[in-house]
Amino acid sequence: MRTGDGRQLRQGRWTGGPAASATRDAPVSPLLRAAGVLLLAVHLALVGWFALRPLPVDWVYDANLHPLASIRRALTSGSAEAYRHLAVSLLLMAPLGVLLPLAGGRVRAGWLPSLLRTVGAAALLCTALEFVQNYVPGHVLDVDDILLNLLGVTLAHLAVVPAARARLRHRAARPRRAAPAPPPRQHASGVRGPAGPASYEVAPTPGGR
Numbered sequence: 678m679r680t681g682d683g684r685q686l687r688q689g690r691w692t693g694g695p696a697a698s699a700t701r702d703a704p705v706s707p708l709l710r711a712a713g714v715l716l717l718a719v720h721l722a723l724v725g726w727f728a729l730r731p732l733p734v735d736w737v738y739d740a741n742l743h744p745l746a747s748i749r750r751a752l753t754s755g756s757a758e759a760y761r762h763l764a765v766s767l768l769l770m771a772p773l774g775v776l777l778p779l780a781g782g783r784v785r786a787g788w789l790p791s792l793l794r795t796v797g798a799a800a801l802l803c804t805a806l807e808f809v810q811n812y813v814p815g816h817v818l819d820v821d822d823i824l825l826n827l828l829g830v831t832l833a834h835l836a837v838v839p840a841a842r843a844r845l846r847h848r849a850a851r852p853r854r855a856a857p858a859p860p861p862r863q864h865a866s867g868v869r870g871p872a873g874p875a876s877y878e879v880a881p882t883p884g885g886r
Contacts, residue, residue: 705782705845713779720772721802728769728806732815740811740818747821766825773799774833784846788839792831795838799830 705713741747751759777795778786803826811818 705779705784710780710782713776713782717773717776717780720776724769724806728810728816729813731813734815737815737817738819742818742820744820744824747819748825763825766822767829769829770799770803770826771829771833773802774830774835775837778834778838778842784842784849786842788835791838792834795834796827796831800827803827 738747748763751763774795777798778791781794783791800823803823807818807820807823810816
């Protein structure tokens with residue numbers, strides 16, 4: 678039910694007026710969102726350059742379509758190069774876990790829907806990049822790279838986004854300091870002031886004696 682001044686009473690609960698609704702649906706500031714879009718574009722450009730550059734190698738493994746197979750092989754070998762490859766695959770797409778929600782500009786989003794949207798968008802980007810990478814010399818298709826990319830995105834999102842959104846909501850909910858009252862106006866002659874009777878002046882009429 679909506680009252681005359683715009684406030685709502687829904688199922689016996691007082692939900693507040695237009696000011697409360699504006700606070701509840703307030704988006705990220707346009708400047709912060711523009712910075713997120715810019716950083717997202719820069720990150721994707723760097724990822725494209727890093728992942729799609731040709732590598733001068735003598736031989737490569739066959740394409741891996743079995744989940745966790747290359748991860749087990751890297752852990753079994755114990756070489757520094759294998760661990761480096763795992764770390765790069767884990768960290769390469771991790772910034773998407775923060776940059777995608779920042780570019781989206783939503784503050785009042787639940788953590789689970791936000792995580793699912795972010796991981797879904799990252800999965801599309803990682804899969805497309807992995808398929809294109811298969812045609813670049815020195816690279817092969819590896820499903821474990823996609824899994825490690827998504828794990829990095831998930832960890833980054835859970836570590837940063839819920840806490841950052843809670844902080845932004847807290848800042849938006851804080852009451853603003855009231856502006857100081859303006860000084861009282863001086864009343865002109867002939868107008869009743871806050872105290873005392875009104876005074877009048879009689880102007881002479883033209884041609885009067």
